Amino acid sequence: MMTKDIFVPISLESIEPLIFPDVALYIKTGGNYVLYKSNGRDFSDHDHERLSKNGVGFVFVSKDDMDVITSHMEASAERLLKGHLLNAQAKGKMIYQTSINFVNDIFTNPEKSTDLHRTKRLIENLMLYLSNNPDAITSLETVMSHNYYTFVHSLQVASLALLMHSESYSLSRDEMLDVGTGAILHDFGKIFVPQEILNKSGKLSEDEINILRRHPEEGYIYLESKGVLSPVALSIVRLHHERCDGSGYPLGLESREIPRSAQITGIADVYCTLTTDNRGSKTMPPHIAVQLMRNQMKSLFSPTLLDILEKLVCTEDIQQFLL
Ligand SMILES: [Fe+2]
Incomplete structure (x- = not known):
């Protein structure tokens, strides 16, 4: 990683x-x-x-120069996103770069995950970018082929989870910030999983699967102990692998027991995994991925939430209303 x-x-x-x-x-x-x-x-x-x-x-x-560069870029991001200096694609590259710096930073220095002010600023900028660019998903996807999978994946899942919420539910700005924060940190617990398991290309053994499956709970325990994340953000980290039929983990909850934000993030997570490989290349067209989730993973996800996903990713002229 x-x-x-x-x-x-x-x-x-x-x-x-x-x-x-x-x-x-x-x-x-x-x-x-x-x-x-x-x-x-x-x-x-x-x-x-x-x-x-x-x-x-x-x-x-x-x-060694990344600290100074990251603070400079994060401080300039809002100004650049609101201004006309950069076109939509360049704005996409910038939000991508600041997000990658951020995720890279917190995966390397876990204690930095407690800087909630910084996390919120990043999610605010991501929301600002998504709301002003009808082709935000496409723009982000075109610039996502140069980095490491976990970083790219965290950003994709956060973007899609925010878009799914904004498409169908009217959340307040603070609630959206909580969702974005939880979604970008959803796999934070992977810092506790050995690299050999995360990077293994062959099939994982049963023991290795069990270790990997601890990441939602371990991420939750760590972040909860820091006392800075909201209950919504924490529930996304802990419950994004729960499934409607009770077959998920760590708790084996059923649909009505799983908070909507965690269900949406879980759907965004699976969709992004199906459509992008671990080198950041596209592997499956959106409508095929949605069909697969509808048919072969039928009992796992809420049909209503899958409708929202389909409407978003299978419509060419995507409009976002986040703010
Ligand atoms: Fe995960």
Whole structure:
């Protein structure tokens, strides 16, 4: 799940020349990282243009510089999302980049998950982006092929869960923030699962499955002990693998006992797993995935919630009304 690489990719479009933090930037050529700009030299509009013309989509920075870059990007995100400087696709890349930085950060430093102010700001920006871009899902999907599965997956699930809530239920802004926070942290408990199990390509043994299945409860116990997440967000972390027929885990609850937000996040989780592989590539068209969930996983999900999913992902002209 975590990169052993000392370089981290940053999408070129999320970099604002001149005000981007002064760090060394690298580009990747033939598998090698080559210094493009050293610390102390400005990154100008001209640099930006030149790289863009040469088809460079990502520059790379040292892992050690990520703290300063992440705070800069998170502080600028709202201004950029509201402004006209960036087009919809560039805004998508930026929200993607800040979300990836965030998820990467909390999976590496679990104690940072208690910074609720930061989490809320990220979800607010994600909501702002989704609400202003009718093709938000497509835009996000097109930029999601350059990172690690768990990070990409967390962001996809949070986006889809927010859209499903906004499509059919009128939640307050605070409730939406709780849903987004729970959804982006839904797999947080995977930090307690050994890498060998998470990254295993073959079939998991029964013991390994049991260890993997502890992640909702362990994530819940950890985050609950920090005392900063709302009950709604915590229930999403704990109950996103519960299923309507009682076959889910950790508690084996049945439909009416599973909070709606946890059911929606569970559906978003399965849908995203079916449609995107662990390298971020598309694997199954939306309508096939929905059909499969309706037929082969019939007893697992609420038909009403599947209708909402279908309406969202199988309609080309998606409109979102989040705010
Ligand atoms: Fe999970």
